[in-house]
Amino acid sequence: MQETTRNDNKVYFPFYPNNWISSDELNLCSPGAQALWIKCLCRMWFSPIRGHLLKPNGTEYTLKELAMVTCFNHQDVDIWITELKQNKVCEYIGNIELISRFMVKLQKLMESKSKAGALGGRPKKVKANQKHEPKQKDKKKEKQNESLMTSDNDNDNEVDIESENSKDFNRGVRGEIKPEYLILATNLSIAIKKNFPKSKLRDIQKDAYIIRLMIERDKRDIFDLEKIIQKLTDDPLWFWSKNIGSPEALRKPCKDGSDKFARIITEIDKKLLPYSEITAHNIEIGKQWLERGDQ
Secondary structure, three states, rough: OOOOOOOOOOOOOOOOOOHHHHOOOHHOOHHHHHHHHHHHHHHHHHHOOOOOOOOOOOOOOOOOHHHHHOOOHHHHHHHHHHHHHOOOOEEEEEEEEEEEEHHHHHHHHHHHHHHHHHHHOOOOOHHHHOOOOOHHHHHHHHHHHHHHHHOOOOOOOOOOHHHHHHHHHHHHOOOOHHHHHHHHHHHHHHHHHHHHOOOOOHHHHHHHHHHHEEEEOOOOOOOOOOOOOOHHHHHOOOOHHHOOOOHHHOOOOOOOOOOOHHHHHHHHHHHHHHHHHHHHHHHHHHHHHHHHHOO
């Protein structure tokens, strides 16, 4: 005898009214035979072998026992069982052990799905021409990492800043993060948080890496960077305080293509000059303008 399915906690089974109504085999049977069949289906679901009409102990019902549990007369039950067999509504073994073809198929399907679930289901299909692509991509990444770490690129101005800031950092191309870079990144994050109160907390390690790029690749003066950070902290009404929300913004050019970093430093240095020097500077500019006019 097969393994029992009585205690698998499945308390209901699918019933399709359209199949029931449109079944020619079932419609050839009398209403009594149809009523007996639906009661038999309910008992088959909780049978030790799902889909077979058996008693809880796994043995076959007698005619009187089946009449008793279905609440019909045993003579009527005998006639109705004959109708079900003759019209091929069900399969049968012996006289009383009726078998529901649909329920047996359903049980096999549930068992196969259960086994597949235990094994983790069907694995994802990989195309034949894509099997070796991940390894090739990894090799390309390693070569790019080595070139970025070992070579000094003379064409830094042509490098895409966004990809250099984010992709290199995500790949782990960080090099040495010096303590002064971390200090600058921390001070810059404080200034940004002060000027943009609703902004999220900055990633200090990533910002320190970008500051390293500014100093070592872009050849920016660390003291100039300190000036900018100090100005952003001290003057929240300054134009650039509302336009610098990240260290990446200092590496990008202005909309007109000019060097943003140099432009900010020039603006700061002019404001820091004493009055006498500012006057002398303006006089010199005036002289140059007049000389050009004479020519």
